[in-house]
Amino acid sequence: xxxxxxxxxxxxxxxxxxxxxxxxxxxxxxxxxxxxxxxxxxxxxxxxxxxxxxxxxxxxxxxxxxxxxxxxxxxxxxxxxxxxxxxxxxxxxxxxxxxxxxxxxxxxxxxx
Amino acid sequence: xxxxxxxxxxxxxxxxxxxxxxxxxxxxxxxxxxxxxxxxxxxxxxxxxxxxxxxxxxxxxxxxxxxxxxxxxxxxxxxxxxxxxxxxxxxxxxxxxxxxxxxxxxxxxxxxxxxx
Numbered sequence: 277x278x279x280x281x282x283x284x285x286x287x288x289x290x291x292x293x294x295x296x297x298x299x300x301x302x303x304x305x306x307x308x309x310x311x312x313x314x315x316x317x318x319x320x321x322x323x324x325x326x327x328x329x330x331x332x333x334x335x336x337x338x339x340x341x342x343x344x345x346x347x348x349x350x351x352x353x354x355x356x357x358x359x360x361x362x363x364x365x366x367x368x369x370x371x372x373x374x375x376x377x378x379x380x381x382x383x384x385x386x387x388x
Numbered sequence: 389x390x391x392x393x394x395x396x397x398x399x400x401x402x403x404x405x406x407x408x409x410x411x412x413x414x415x416x417x418x419x420x421x422x423x424x425x426x427x428x429x430x431x432x433x434x435x436x437x438x439x440x441x442x443x444x445x446x447x448x449x450x451x452x453x454x455x456x457x458x459x460x461x462x463x464x465x466x467x468x469x470x471x472x473x474x475x476x477x478x479x480x481x482x483x484x485x486x487x488x489x490x491x492x493x494x495x496x497x498x499x500x501x502x503x504x
Binding site for chain 2: 308310312316381383
């Protein structure tokens with residue numbers, strides 16, 4: 277079956293540091309890949325997505341490239357802010373019924 | 389994107405009572421919605437797929453008689469936790485598929501259920 281593995285947190289950074297959150301996946305076929313962000317006490321917000329190999333999703337300074345050869349979709353941001361503190365979830369869609377498969381989530385804490 | 393709301397955002401109830409959570413698709417008609425459960429500091433667990441006008445499809449291990457799902461209109465799906473117990477305390481989140489966006493899901497703000 278499909279699965280998503282992402283690095284465990286928490287990841288603690290200083291403001292303006294570079295952020296990378298690794299995400300690898302196992303799936304049959306050609307899944308779509310997503311990054312969602314969850315702020316404390318809230319639901320998930322779509323951060324970015326990519327639907328085919330070599331696509332780059334980007335939003336709010338975050339980027340991730342769909343790498344089929346390495347089955348990865350790593351999230352990066354060049355300069356984080358305190359407001360980026362949240363939990364980030366990598367996910368893929370490809371199962372029947374458009375179900376999402378989530379990674380375990382990575383908590384990011386940005387300190388001033 | 390799609391806009392999804394949930395009500396209530398927070399509910400506290402006594403053991404043995406039933407609680408209904410509403411999930412609304414605000415800006416388009418959603419034939420399919422999803423219900424998830426999230427434990428503290430954990431990832432989301434899909435509970436069921438809610439289909440407008442038909443029975444929900446439950447994931448393995450989810451009790452359909454305990455978690456009743458009704459999707460009576462294209463903008464509203466409800467999850468009723470029946471005979472709630474403290475172990476049902478959790479964060480419940482719904483989602484829908486964005487109109488014309490393939491398999492992208494948009495999530496509601498979640499409902500925090502605490503069963504005393």
